[in-house]
Amino acid sequence: MSRAIQHNTAERRFEWQEDGTLSVLDYELQNGVMTITHTGVPESVGGRGIAGDLTRAALDTARANGWLVRPVCSYAAAYIGRHEKYQDLLA
Template structure:
């Protein structure tokens, strides 16, 4: 399990794996979180880190009562594959 942290001031979720930072960036527009970028460097890729970042971001949005607009292609695919988050779509 990867530890994910939320930095609202930077509009970013971060996980550091083997010393390598992995991020999910968003823009908050009212009560809509637009996910704009998910970045996992290749040296730690293939471990499900992007999925953990995305799940954490979506769970955070749900907890705050936000809707989500997945502008990042990874987040869009993740939401399509996880219909339990359909209610969050903006």
């Protein structure tokens, strides 16, 4: 499924609302490095690929802006490990 993930730059997070439930990927940005700190998808909407879509949006944004990525979040680290095309972004 292709979702139009929202990038909330003021809150430094990527967001998606599904069935009235908010899912997020939080990050910090310093010196051109995006540190992904948390991916949160509530259980009520889990298993729908939302975390993957949030992570993909974050990584594509990092690439577009020339940022490196430090995945502190275990989900984001595993996602990058499974998707070779993003491994060049690792800080």
